[in-house]
Amino acid sequence: MNASATLPQPKSSFPVRRMDFSFAETPKYWFFDDPFMSHFMNNLSSLFPYGEKFFVDSVRAVRDQVSEPQLKKDISAFIGQEAMHSKEHAAYNDYANEHNIDLERLELRIKVLLEWTTRLSTKKQRLAATCALEHFTATMAEQLLKREDLTTQMNDPKLYQLWMWHAIEENEHKAVCYDVYQKVYGGYFTRTLVMLLTTVMFLGVIGWFQIHLLRKDGQLFNWRSWGFGLKKLFGPRNGFFTKLIGPYLDYYRPGFHPKDHDTEKLENRWRERLGFSN
Numbered sequence: 592m593n594a595s596a597t598l599p600q601p602k603s604s605f606p607v608r609r610m611d612f613s614f615a616e617t618p619k620y621w622f623f624d625d626p627f628m629s630h631f632m633n634n635l636s637s638l639f640p641y642g643e644k645f646f647v648d649s650v651r652a653v654r655d656q657v658s659e660p661q662l663k664k665d666i667s668a669f670i671g672q673e674a675m676h677s678k679e680h681a682a683y684n685d686y687a688n689e690h691n692i693d694l695e696r697l698e699l700r701i702k703v704l705l706e707w708t709t710r711l712s713t714k715k716q717r718l719a720a721t722c723a724l725e726h727f728t729a730t731m732a733e734q735l736l737k738r739e740d741l742t743t744q745m746n747d748p749k750l751y752q753l754w755m756w757h758a759i760e761e762n763e764h765k766a767v768c769y770d771v772y773q774k775v776y777g778g779y780f781t782r783t784l785v786m787l788l789t790t791v792m793f794l795g796v797i798g799w800f801q802i803h804l805l806r807k808d809g810q811l812f813n814w815r816s817w818g819f820g821l822k823k824l825f826g827p828r829n830g831f832f833t834k835l836i837g838p839y840l841d842y843y844r845p846g847f848h849p850k851d852h853d854t855e856k857l858e859n860r861w862r863e864r865l866g867f868s869n
């Protein structure tokens with residue numbers, strides 16, 4: 592008899608939820624009724640279809656070097672969740688064309704950027720970059736789950752569900768890539784140096800795409816919207832990015848682990864709100 596057939600197989604620590612959103616009713620300015628803030632979220636959405644494929648490829652490239660059954664299960668669930676995020680954001684990005692918001696062109700820029708990154712880097716560096724970007728997505732998602740002042744301003748129910756579902760799952764799987772990195776490579780220097788480089792690239796791309804989206808929409812000189820958006824993002828007390836500085840810097844602490852930011856209760860509350868059974 593095959594011995595492995597008798598061993599109990601672990602379940603993944605989190606589920607893969609199948610989603611299929613329709614954005615047919617989505618208005619153009621769906622966040623705060625404001626061009627700058629709506630385009631800021633559109634901007635993030637343009638990064639996901641190819642960005643999350645890059646995450647999946649980076650983890651897949653080393654998965655055969657992981658032997659722990661639980662972590663192997665969680666890698667499969669991580670791949671399942673990210674593939675589903677990629678698919679649903681691509682669906683929204685296609686829809687945005689209806690409003691002449693060209694997210695597909697931005698997606699293709701990300702595709703080319705990541706193809707070059709893949710050509711010029713090692714597996715270890717790509718996995719470190721994925722850990723860095725997963726820290727961004729998890730901390731930004733945590734912020735979204737905590738901030739009623741932001742979530743109540745999403746005036747389209749489908750996009751609200753898309754973002755909050757994605758935010759829950761980014762926190763559910765936030766440690767997977769990091770744990771794989773620690774098992775396969777470990778160490779401090781590459782992890783933090785790659786975070787530094789990834790930060791520069793990430794902020795550069797976001798800034799570039801934001802200007803592009805506002806210009807294409809004829810809103811580049813809408814100073815009222817700029818003022819409103821910059822205050823929401825960088826305001827000294829409650830700015831979205833301002834609030835991320837502490838959690839971001841935590842990544843540079845030796846011994847850091849993503850689960851040090853305990854979001855279990857927050858995830859539970861949101862699973863209930865969105866009606867998820869698990």
Ligand SMILES: [Fe+2]
Pocket residue numbers: 643672673676728757761
């Ligand atoms: Fe994701």
Ligand SMILES: [Fe+2]
Pocket residue numbers: 673725728761764
């Ligand atoms: Fe993720």
